[in-house]
Amino acid sequence: MTIPCITIDGPAGVGKGTVTQRLVQATGWHYLNSGALYRLVGIAAGRAGIAFGDEQALTDLALRLQVRFTLDEQGSRVWLGDDDVSDELITEQTGANASKVAAISALRLALLQRQRDFLQLPGLIAEGRDMGSVVFPNAPLKIFLDATAETRADRRYKQLKNTGSGDSLRAVLTEIRSRDKRDRERSVSPLIPAEDAILIDTTALTVDQVVNRVYGLCDERQLFVTNIGSLNQQ
Numbered sequence: 368m369t370i371p372c373i374t375i376d377g378p379a380g381v382g383k384g385t386v387t388q389r390l391v392q393a394t395g396w397h398y399l400n401s402g403a404l405y406r407l408v409g410i411a412a413g414r415a416g417i418a419f420g421d422e423q424a425l426t427d428l429a430l431r432l433q434v435r436f437t438l439d440e441q442g443s444r445v446w447l448g449d450d451d452v453s454d455e456l457i458t459e460q461t462g463a464n465a466s467k468v469a470a471i472s473a474l475r476l477a478l479l480q481r482q483r484d485f486l487q488l489p490g491l492i493a494e495g496r497d498m499g500s501v502v503f504p505n506a507p508l509k510i511f512l513d514a515t516a517e518t519r520a521d522r523r524y525k526q527l528k529n530t531g532s533g534d535s536l537r538a539v540l541t542e543i544r545s546r547d548k549r550d551r552e553r554s555v556s557p558l559i560p561a562e563d564a565i566l567i568d569t570t571a572l573t574v575d576q577v578v579n580r581v582y583g584l585c586d587e588r589q590l591f592v593t594n595i596g597s598l599n600q601q
Contacts, residue, residue: 394489406456
């Protein structure tokens with residue numbers, strides 16, 4: 368039996384997480400936040416005192432990660448072992464460290480099968496940067512979200528402000544542009560849309576509009592999922 372999968376890729380701050388969580392809550396499918404895996408390696412490395420230049424130690428650490436994702440009324444939570452690291456996960460420093468970690472080819476290979484193991488019935492919705500191009504190349508629906516760097520920085524700034532972060536909008540924009548450059552120019556699994564991905568520019572769209580567009584694409588491909596009607600009720 369072929370297990371259905373929807374991949375949602377795109378750069379930082381484009382809204383992948385919000386859209387993916389809305390779809391997961393509506394469908395009851397499994398959820399993979401692949402970017403969180405790299406962020407978790409960065410967090411775990413910091414706690415273990417491992418330098419970001421020690422590729423072998425980082426790769427070994429990635430293989431030992433104890434991670435799980437949960438969803439509740441407040442949104443997604445990410446656990447590293449028994450610790451809820453959801454707030455630490457979204458800081459700009461964690462994001463910058465994740466981008467460095469993600470450039471290590473051996474580490475990406477080590478995490479590849481762990482990501483594919485999330486593909487279970489009734490289906491999977493996976494967000495990241497190479498979900499459609501590398502991890503799930505046979506997914507029946509691949510989405511690539513994008514938006515201007517300025518729009519994405521503004522979204523990230525508001526998100527970080529809600530957590531009490533003191534980062535300025537200018538600093539967030541600088542980091543967004545720097546991360547885009549690293550992610551798009553790395554030699555292994557660069558940030559590019561899969562050849563058969565559907566591109567959606569979210570710059571001028573609301574979350575509801577993006578989610579409904581994705582639902583329409585699910586309908587076109589007959590990816591009928593339970594509770595999908597609740598998408599319009601979130």
